[in-house]
Amino acid sequence: MHPDLLPVALANYVGLSSVIFVIGVAGVLLRRNPLIMLMSIELMWNAANLLFLAFARAWLNNAGHIFAFLVITVAAAEAAIGLAIVVVVFRTRTNVDVDEVAAMKG
């Protein structure tokens, strides 16, 4: 096998990444704790990143690395804003339950 080729078939990485992404989707749908929902969103970010890096490795093109780096930065901003919203919501009520937070409902 050529040393520059990806040792594990790319489809395996695609499958692994999509399974992790779907676990994140299930977490957002099934849990009502906003912290665990935010963590599930982090799982989804990282599944996408894994795919970027796998494709970058397959093509030996580091554009995927750049994009994964930008995704990590945006994910950090998202986590900070999301947690700030959780803290603000918690200040005005005693429990954290996304189903009871309907203030921004249209």
Add this chain to the structure above:
Amino acid sequence: MTVAFWILAVLLVASAMFVITAEKPVHSVAGLLAHFFFLAVTYFMLSAEFLAVIQLIVYSGAILMLFVFVIALLSSGVAPFTLGPDRLPKMAAPATLIVAIMLAFVGYGISRAPAIVPVIHGVAAGPVGAAGVFGSVADFGYALFTANLLPFEITAFILMVAVVGVILLAGDHAPYVPTRRRARIVERDMREAIARAGEE
């Protein structure tokens, strides 16, 4: 390499499942920490050494710490972080459906995709960290600061907006809560201001 991949795949999926099934948010954070660690190992396997280190520093070091701090903040001074029942009874069927549809799409796509013959642009083999080798810090930094400088600057701007937003949202600036005491203070201040204006 293939064995390592499958071991990592099992560990990644197991830790992800633990994140979304754990009872307490702190346990979820621990599961997410393990998940990010295994993911960093996977990134090393993909010869993305800089991203693997960034994954550990930014995610495990910064973002998970933020989660732990928020959990600690929300749990202090009140009864332990208790929650109502999860949405499992109501949402189990739709969630299963959505998950099945998504996985079916992916499986169909993988099965129908043509065999990918990558066009190799760089060199994979080489001493770790050397310039010009795919995934090395030098290679990554060169790409980031030459061809991708504008996106890099834009992320800096996004981070600045996030910092300002967090300060506005959760900073010391308490939301205005009308109370009788505060209303009396405002009334007194207005009277004094009117009296001063009358004297002048």
